[in-house]
Amino acid sequence: NAGVTQTPKFQVLKTGQSMTLQCAQDMNHNSMYWYRQDPGMGLRLIYYSASEGTTDKGEVPNGYNVSRLNKREFSLRLESAAPSQTSVYFCASSRELSYEQYFGPGTRLTVT
Amino acid sequence: TQLLEQSPQFLSIQEGENLTVYCNSSSVFSSLQWYRQEPGEGPVLLVTVVTGGEVKKLKRLTFQFGDARKDSSLHITAAQPGDTGLYLCAGVWSTLTFGKGTMLLVSP
Numbered sequence: 001n002a003g004v005t006q007t008p009k010f011q012v013l014k015t016g017q018s019m020t021l022q023c024a025q026d027m028n029h030n031s032m033y034w035y036r037q038d039p040g041m042g043l044r045l046i047y048y049s050a051s052e053g054t055t056d057k058g059e060v061p062n063g064y065n066v067s068r069l070n071k072r073e074f075s076l077r078l079e080s081a082a083p084s085q086t087s088v089y090f091c092a093s094s095r096e097l098s099y100e101q102y103f104g105p106g107t108r109l110t111v112t
Numbered sequence: 113t114q115l116l117e118q119s120p121q122f123l124s125i126q127e128g129e130n131l132t133v134y135c136n137s138s139s140v141f142s143s144l145q146w147y148r149q150e151p152g153e154g155p156v157l158l159v160t161v162v163t164g165g166e167v168k169k170l171k172r173l174t175f176q177f178g179d180a181r182k183d184s185s186l187h188i189t190a191a192q193p194g195d196t197g198l199y200l201c202a203g204v205w206s207t208l209t210f211g212k213g214t215m216l217l218v219s220p
Contacts, residue, residue, distance in 0.1 A: 004154075040212065043200065048207060090154050098142075098207060105154055106154055
């Protein structure tokens, strides 16, 4: 039982490059989330998926897209990376929306 | 937009000391969650408080939810180096809104 897994753990991109962050959970949770964490800013919600087949914008969605591939997997895509997207990205899941969340280990992304 | 303010932002204490951290908002929460995050890892849920005035204990940690459900506190008794980490509160509305956290450093 791995919980929430994220790949990759680290990534360096050049401005303008694209990439997809992968997230999977094995707890049969309905809801999944993507956050970014920046020094002094706390955790901010980028996008979430209340259930399979639905996605919604969070607090800071600009520059990102998401796909809820199936119940287990929720990916985050940066189409054209910018230095302002340098951050640590966390995926989380919960049984239902706003229930207790379980977090992955994070992806540390640097955009140069 | 609901805002959560946590205080203090940073706390450095010696092993054995007691401490309290606070989480405040002008909005009423349906419930509130506390998480701890260690360096290089994701946050881990400690507790959820639901009812105004509720007190929950987790070993040396005591969590209290304000009567009006707008604030919460976390009290640690006899802190240990293993308590070091970032403590985050999160208010529950449609989704979670996190505070910026309190960074606790407990030195031996």
